[in-house]
Amino acid sequence: MMGGRGEGVGCVGGVGGRRVGVRGLGGVFEDKCKEGENEPYRGALAPALALALAPALANTHHHNIIKLSLQGNVGHLVQQHAICHGNLDYKLEDGQGPVLMTTVAMPVFSTKNETRNRGILLGVVGTDVPVSELLKTIPKYKLGIHGYAFAITNNGYILTHPDLRPLYGDGKKRRKPNYSSVDLSEVEWEDKDDTLRNAMVNRKTGTFSMEVKKSVDKGKRVLVLHNDYYYTDIKGTPFSLGVALSRGHGKFFFRGNVTVEEGLHDLEHPDVALADEWTYCNTDEHPEHRYLSQIEAIKLYLSGHEPHLQCDKELIQEVLFDAVVTAPLEAYWTSLVLNKSENSDKGVEIAYLGTRTGLSRINLFVVPDELTNQDFLTAEDKEGVFNADHFPLWYKRAAEQVPGTFVYSLPFNTGSENKSVVLASTAIQLLDERKSPIAAAVGIQMKLEFFQKKFWTASRQCAALDGKCSISCDDENINCYLIDNNGFVLVAEDYTLTGKFFGEAEGAVMSKLLQMGSFKRVTLYDYQALCWVFSESSDSGHTLLDPYFAFFSAVKWILTELVIFLVEFNLYSWWYSDLTAKGYNKGKRRKRMRKEDG
Numbered sequence: 001m002m003g004g005r006g007e008g009v010g011c012v013g014g015v016g017g018r019r020v021g022v023r024g025l026g027g028v029f030e031d032k033c034k035e036g037e038n039e040p041y042r043g044a045l046a047p048a049l050a051l052a053l054a055p056a057l058a059n060t061h062h063h064n065i066i067k068l069s070l071q072g073n074v075g076h077l078v079q080q081h082a083i084c085h086g087n088l089d090y091k092l093e094d095g096q097g098p099v100l101m102t103t104v105a106m107p108v109f110s111t112k113n114e115t116r117n118r119g120i121l122l123g124v125v126g127t128d129v130p131v132s133e134l135l136k137t138i139p140k141y142k143l144g145i146h147g148y149a150f151a152i153t154n155n156g157y158i159l160t161h162p163d164l165r166p167l168y169g170d171g172k173k174r175r176k177p178n179y180s181s182v183d184l185s186e187v188e189w190e191d192k193d194d195t196l197r198n199a200m201v202n203r204k205t206g207t208f209s210m211e212v213k214k215s216v217d218k219g220k221r222v223l224v225l226h227n228d229y230y231y232t233d234i235k236g237t238p239f240s241l242g243v244a245l246s247r248g249h250g251k252f253f254f255r256g257n258v259t260v261e262e263g264l265h266d267l268e269h270p271d272v273a274l275a276d277e278w279t280y281c282n283t284d285e286h287p288e289h290r291y292l293s294q295i296e297a298i299k300l301y302l303s304g305h306e307p308h309l310q311c312d313k314e315l316i317q318e319v320l321f322d323a324v325v326t327a328p329l330e331a332y333w334t335s336l337v338l339n340k341s342e343n344s345d346k347g348v349e350i351a352y353l354g355t356r357t358g359l360s361r362i363n364l365f366v367v368p369d370e371l372t373n374q375d376f377l378t379a380e381d382k383e384g385v386f387n388a389d390h391f392p393l394w395y396k397r398a399a400e401q402v403p404g405t406f407v408y409s410l411p412f413n414t415g416s417e418n419k420s421v422v423l424a425s426t427a428i429q430l431l432d433e434r435k436s437p438i439a440a441a442v443g444i445q446m447k448l449e450f451f452q453k454k455f456w457t458a459s460r461q462c463a464a465l466d467g468k469c470s471i472s473c474d475d476e477n478i479n480c481y482l483i484d485n486n487g488f489v490l491v492a493e494d495y496t497l498t499g500k501f502f503g504e505a506e507g508a509v510m511s512k513l514l515q516m517g518s519f520k521r522v523t524l525y526d527y528q529a530l531c532w533v534f535s536e537s538s539d540s541g542h543t544l545l546d547p548y549f550a551f552f553s554a555v556k557w558i559l560t561e562l563v564i565f566l567v568e569f570n571l572y573s574w575w576y577s578d579l580t581a582k583g584y585n586k587g588k589r590r591k592r593m594r595k596e597d598g
Contacts, residue, residue, distance in 0.1 A: 099130055099132070101128045101131065102128070102131060102159060103127075104126060104127060104129060105124050105127075106125055107123075108124065109121060109122060131160050132388055134151070135277075135388040135389055136279040138389075139312070140358070140389075141315055141318060141357050143250075144250070144356060144437070144438065145356070145396060145438050146245055146246040146249035147243060147244060147246070147250060148161075148243075148244055148389065149241065149242065149243050149244075149389075150162070150184075150241075151234070151240065151241050152197075153239060154238045154239075154240070156183050156185070156201050157181050157184075158184055158187060159239055160389065161184075161187055163187045164187065166180075166182070167179075176528070184196070184197045184200070186527035186528060187527075187528075188212070189527060190212050190213065191208075195208055196208045196210075196229055196231070196242070199231060200231050200233075200240040200242060203233035203240055204233070205231065205233065206230075207230050207231075208228075209226065209247070210226070211225070211226050212224075212225050213225075213522060213524055215524055216393060216396060217383070217397075219524070222522050225247070226247035227245065227246055227247065228246075228247055228250075229243070229244050252430075252436075253437070254439060255318065256322075258320050260302050260320065262320070262324050263319070263320025263321065263324055264299060264302065264320070266320075266324050266327040267298070267319070267320060268295070268299075271330060271362055272323060272360070272361055273359075273360050273361075273362070274295060274358055274359055274360075275359075275387075276385075276386075278388070279312070280297065280298055280311060280316055281294060281301055281309055281311035282311070283309075285308070285309075286308055297309060297311065298316055298319070315357060318356075319358075319359055322357050322359045326353055326359070326440070329351075329361060329363075329442075330363070333363035334363075336351075336365070337363070346366050346447075347446050347447050347450025347451075347453075348444050348445070348450070349364070349365055349366050349370075349371055349421070349445050349447065350364055350444065350445040351442075351444050352377060352442070354386065354391070354392060354441050354442075355440040356438065356439055356440065358386045360386070372420070373420070373421045373445065394409070394425040394441065395425070397409065397425065398425040398427040399427045401427065403429050403436065404426070405426065407426070408423065408451075408484055408490055409422070409425075409484065410423070410448060410490060410499055420448045422451040423443055423444075423445055424444050425442070425443030427441045428440040428441065451490070451491070456473065459473045460472070460473075460474070479493060479506075481502065481505070481506070487501055487502045488500065488501055488502065489502055
């Protein structure tokens, strides 16, 4: 996917007349906000979420502003005549990399009685708010794996969206030139008529549906979904909020109850971890809480000895329930570790589990130093862990499969290294229905070599079932492949083909599979893609520092100018060579004429 419009192919608000503006690359763009209340909307979970999230984001947006305003003794007048300017920016923080910020500012007017009517401007107060702080107000556990929230400015620019990629994909801390002006239509590009974008820019409340193609795994895989969108404006800010849910999801919400003692006992196990970027308790409000982990904050909150600690009571209740329900896995995994005959060749290295509340359980079947992929399920593996705006990739892919089936994946272009791993994951659903709520996903990480051996062994088992195999992978004239649902090679006799697209290995066979309907060609557009332009360079010193080069360059220039002058002179003379000029003396000519007349 390249270019400003990259293409790839995959298989498978204001209140009371307040003027609100957002400062972008081109200056300040303002929109006249209209006064109104949220219309009552009845339906599934998503509409309620969209309307419930808006006040939460609005409160977060104004929290620091109101605090600073009170310190400046501004009073109620500022809120009546406020202009909020939002500016997306990146700031580098030590050890954290680029952090997306939105800058909000408000004017400070004099509140004295003698100057109140003249509107004397005393100054401007503002603050930078990390977008990650806004994401903390979104209850990801309520949206679930099939939903996400996003917000845009009144210019249509994205404030936050799971598909926003403001940095270059090479892992370096470099932002793209237009990172702060990515339009919603560049991400939700299937909306050809900009129906969703225009409605949100105009600060309306409503719903919208369309079929979308979502790329995952760094654009290598595609999911074709039908999304239902619910949107509304965020009162008192220039932002609008949207919630997207896959068709058929969001109608059910699963809840469970356990005692606090049971939940804390299972939550404190060393193999349990909570999502780092999810907010179970607000530990930033008071200085004494900032060094607490989320699990420690939950324990302190449930003890009742810290009334100032703000926590999401509903989320904590669900986390405790998940900890109790998944606790038996610990004993099962431990029995497998003790029974060495089950994993004598140490092919299976990790067993993992993730739940809808951001809780994860990890069990190692080998010592940490022997792990083939030591970055898996760590902070370095961004797509493999719970983040503020998305679930892990293995969780996402498992949730989109048929219930009860496993999905396999491995790094692309593994090549001849043969030191890679294969992930096998499946989703745990509450009901035996295609659209059942996803409670969790479970899987294992195994060595690629171990997985390949299992495949070759299984390919020979037909002899024991119905006699001699009519076609055998042991035949030298036959090439056997195991490919996944997106057409990537999992197992091949040639290790260099592992992880590559099957069309690169067997183009004719892939074309036949497309004709048969086994795969479908899907075209994607990436409007955030950029093409690098490389210019040739030399390692030698600068030419101006070389006196010999400067001398010869001067001589060359003089000779060139001389040749051009001579050529132009000759051409000019040739062009005008047939013209002559004669001079006469008027006096002599008159005498000569008189003699002729006489």
